[in-house]
Amino acid sequence: MSPExxxxxxxxxxxxxxxxxxGEVAVEVHSDVPDRFTESMKLQALDRSEGRRELQVxxxxxHKGLLxxxxxxxxxxxxAEGLIGSELQVPRVERSALEQGWTYVSDLAxxxxxxxxxxxxxxxxxxxxxxxAPLLIVASKMGKKFDVPFAExxxxxxxxxxxxxxxxxxxxxxxxxAPMTAEEKQQQKREA
Numbered sequence: 339m340s341p342e343x344x345x346x347x348x349x350x351x352x353x354x355x356x357x358x359x360x361g362e363v364a365v366e367v368h369s370d371v372p373d374r375f376t377e378s379m380k381l382q383a384l385d386r387s388e389g390r391r392e393l394q395v396x397x398x399x400x401h402k403g404l405l406x407x408x409x410x411x412x413x414x415x416x417x418a419e420g421l422i423g424s425e426l427q428v429p430r431v432e433r434s435a436l437e438q439g440w441t442y443v444s445d446l447a448x449x450x451x452x453x454x455x456x457x458x459x460x461x462x463x464x465x466x467x468x469x470x471a472p473l474l475i476v477a478s479k480m481g482k483k484f485d486v487p488f489a490e491x492x493x494x495x496x497x498x499x500x501x502x503x504x505x506x507x508x509x510x511x512x513x514x515x516a517p518m519t520a521e522e523k524q525q526q527k528r529e530a
Contacts, residue, residue, distance in 0.1 A: 361412035
């Protein structure tokens, strides 16, 4: 998931595909708050090219690990196709209160990641679907990027006020999850 800019909105879900013939869409939910989506709920659909537009949920139901939403005024597959890739958002002031120890993924963007007290880099993005835990895309000051699992087993503290995520990563994890630099790719070609 691309964390949204700090524009006063938070992303609750992303539209992944159409579902059905009457304008329904299947969404990947990015909220652990039970019953976060309700009938008549108003959402903002953010499409990076089209901008933001308000939608109202007409009906909803779970389907194969996704949530199917039917919006008022979206009544055909063609209408629904225009929503694919959109982030479904609510104003930040409407977000649900979280239990102690929980964090909104949107609050992680821009946080500095510390591994065993050493600065690793800044969180640029958060991606879902690669495994049990979301992946933090961390960019170091040296230009290298790391895919770091946002797993409870590695997490020490999250302080969104100070914009810091403290982790204790297993030895070698960063080497495995770091994309090759151009220099490393050239070296690999020479060895092949």
